[in-house]
Amino acid sequence: MNLFGDHIRQRREELKAQNRDFSVRKVAAKVGLEPSYLSKIERGEQAPPSEEKIKVLAEVLGEDRDVLLALAGKVSSDLQEAIRRRPLLFAELIREIKDMPDHAVLRLVREVRDGDW
Amino acid sequence: MNLFGDHIRQRREELKAQNRDFSVRKVAAKVGLEPSYLSKIERGEQAPPSEEKIKVLAEVLGEDRDVLLALAGKVSSDLQEAIRRRPLLFAELIREIKDMPDHAVLRLVREVRDGDW
DNA sequence: GGGTGTGTGTAGTATATACTACACACAGAG
DNA sequence: CTCTGTGTGTAGTATATACTACACACACCC
Numbered sequence: 001m002n003l004f005g006d007h008i009r010q011r012r013e014e015l016k017a018q019n020r021d022f023s024v025r026k027v028a029a030k031v032g033l034e035p036s037y038l039s040k041i042e043r044g045e046q047a048p049p050s051e052e053k054i055k056v057l058a059e060v061l062g063e064d065r066d067v068l069l070a071l072a073g074k075v076s077s078d079l080q081e082a083i084r085r086r087p088l089l090f091a092e093l094i095r096e097i098k099d100m101p102d103h104a105v106l107r108l109v110r111e112v113r114d115g116d117w
Numbered sequence: 118m119n120l121f122g123d124h125i126r127q128r129r130e131e132l133k134a135q136n137r138d139f140s141v142r143k144v145a146a147k148v149g150l151e152p153s154y155l156s157k158i159e160r161g162e163q164a165p166p167s168e169e170k171i172k173v174l175a176e177v178l179g180e181d182r183d184v185l186l187a188l189a190g191k192v193s194s195d196l197q198e199a200i201r202r203r204p205l206l207f208a209e210l211i212r213e214i215k216d217m218p219d220h221a222v223l224r225l226v227r228e229v230r231d232g233d234w
Numbered sequence: 235g236g237g238t239g240t241g242t243g244t245a246g247t248a249t250a251t252a253c254t255a256c257a258c259a260c261a262g263a264g
Numbered sequence: 265c266t267c268t269g270t271g272t273g274t275a276g277t278a279t280a281t282a283c284t285a286c287a288c289a290c291a292c293c294c
Contacts, residue, residue, distance in 0.1 A: 048283060152272085153255090
């Protein structure tokens with residue numbers, strides 16, 4: 001059950017197959033971590049790093065930051081702040097749609113994005 | 118800037134004016150905290166307690182849990198989990214509506230709640 | 235076979251989080 | 265004047281978070 005570690009290891013290995021700049025050491029340097037620490041994270045021996053580091057890692061690996069944060073069991077602080085600013089509205093909205101199927105949520109997103117909201 | 122502490126102290130004092138069961142000691146006992154700890158929280162000398170304790174406190178004080186959590190700088194774990202399950206959909210939705218005025222978000226909430234979503 | 239790069243093992247650290255336990259001083263009630 | 269309840273001060277603790285520093289063994293290159 002090492003979702004985060006397995007995911008970034010696989011992604012890094014993919015990139016490494018095409019470009020030598022994706023060794024543990026190189027990626028760790030780009031993110032600003034010790035190589036041994038990143039290695040342990042990939043193998044699930046250490047918990048995922050901080051939100052900040054995960055965001056840089058997502059950039060380096062060309063992945064979506066919110067997906068990577070989710071795999072790490074975290075939620076981006078800007079989303080949390082949006083909820084904290086209007087807790088009643090956001091809490092109700094999220095609880096209302098949290099069990100809806102993907103297509104329904106997607107339709108809602110599109111409606112909001114394209115509509116006159 | 119002690120939003121959480123000031124808020125719960127004021128609320129507790131209000132209730133205490135009508136009912137002796139809302140002293141620091143009584144409330145702390147109901148929530149499951151040491152009185153001195155609650156006192157320090159109210160005065161901002163200590164950070165707000167855990168999510169669990171805040172939820173019990175909201176119940177005891179008759180307040181909305183999400184509002185209290187927001188004042189404590191937190192977001193309920195069930196909302197976070199909803200986002201983590203579908204990070205792409207939820208992140209986009211929240212970022213799309215986070216700067217919309219209250220009435221627009223409220224209209225959206227109502228539409229989702231009452232509609233055939 | 236010496237240098238370079240690779241992943242990883244060992245052994246720590248600093249800071250934050252989330253509290254408890256106990257004692258003290260004061261106020262009002264009987 | 266003592267008992268009860270009140271808020272609060274002092275002094276801790278356990279656990280988690282988020283890492284660093286350094287060394288080691290192996291593999292490939294020339």
